[in-house]
Amino acid sequence: MELELRHARIVSTIAETGSISRAAGWLNLPQPSLTTQLRRIEKMLGGDLFVRSRAGVVPTSLGNVLIPMMTRLVEQADEVRGAAATYAESTLRFGNTEWTPPTLLGAIRDAVPSADVETETLAPAAAVEAIRRGSLTVAMIACSKTVTPELVQQPELDSTVIVQEPILLAVSMRHSLAGRPFVETAQLADLDWVRYSGNHWFHEVERHVLAQLGQGELKALHYVDGYQEAMSWVKDANAVALTPPTGATREVKLVPIREPHSIEMMLVWRRGAVAKDTLHRLVEAVRRYHYKYVRTLSGYWRWIKEYPVVNEPGRFLPVPSPAA
Structure with missing residues (x-):
């Protein structure tokens, strides 16, 4: 019996999961x-x-020597497959939890000029499944630590956090809360709410956040299928809605809730499906785009800086350096 790549993958997966049963599932x-x-x-x-x-597995002294070598072997094999796939495939298919603005599409095209870029809007679970099938190259999904982390915890997938966003309360410019530094949890029950329908990925995040705030039974004026519709109701009906900053429009005001919650925007891809240098350019391009975009949101940076009681230091990541 000779050592094969599949043997190295078995060992590296067991080491990564810390459990034979968990590795078997992966x-x-x-x-x-x-x-x-x-x-x-x-x-x-x-x-x-x-x-x-019973608690799992830990490397032996021999394992401490051989496991890192076997892990590197797996990583190198994935890089070879990624380079080959990028060379052979001229189309990069980019999935997004929300619609992809033309400016983001342009940033992606600039990052990978040799590829034709196609975009598609998919819910997180559908996007991850499309990556597994190979019908998407990469996807940006919203991942709440309490709602969807298991989506990306699969052995054939890799991911990286693009930006961690706070979940804020969107109100109209004329709303009584528009000038407040933050809103207390007890005030939420007396507001006119717009909530997200079960067809939208943010529905589960919203439901979890409101439950954590003790407001799980809040009634809604209207149920929407996306951020743009929600912000339109906020602006025109003087209602309120939960949203991350990138879901807001300039016609609304964002007010932090005293008890903070957040989501992570993650870029996900299948191991070996994208060349390492292509992936690096793509990640940096998407991060740079989001950094520039959140700088245009009124009050966002002031809130990050001025309200450490609400925003724990280092909790939210605008990510790239200001020079980006």
Whole structure:
């Protein structure tokens, strides 16, 4: 028996998950089968790579030497596949949780000028599934730590955080809360609400946030299918809605809620599907775009700077340097 790439992937996945049962799920293998394969690999390498316990696994002294080498082997193989895929595929298919503005499309095209760029708007779960199938190259999805993290915790996927955004209250410019530094949780029940329908990805995030704030039964004037519709109701009906800053329009005012919540905008791709240098350019282009965009939002930077009681230092990430 000779060491093969699949053996290295088994070992690196077990090390990454810290559990044979969890690694079996990631690799889509029965746990007994994975255990048998690991024993064969360890026999071939001349010793145990992991110490097993009820809490999981930890590397042995031999594992501490060999596991990093096997992990690098897997990473290099993925890079080879990514470079080959990029060379062979002339179209980059970019998925987005919300619609992709022409300015963002232009930034992506500038980052990967050799590829034709196509964009598609998909809910987070649908975008991740499209990446797994290969019908999308990369996707930017909104990921709440309490709602959708499992979407990207799959062995064939990689991801990186583009920006971490606070969830704020959108009000009209004439609303009584528009001039407030923040809104107290107790005030939320007395407001006229616009909420997100079950068809929109933000529905689950909104539902969780309101439940955490003790406002899970709030009634709504109207249920919307997207940010733009929500902001229109906020502006014209003097209603309120939850939104991250990038979901707001310039016609509304953003007011922080005393108890902070946030979402992460993550770029997700399938391992080995994108060349490393292409991925680097793409990530930096999307981060730069978001950095420039949030700078145009009235009050956002002032709120980040002036309200440390609400905004814990370092909690939210506009991400690139100001020079970007």
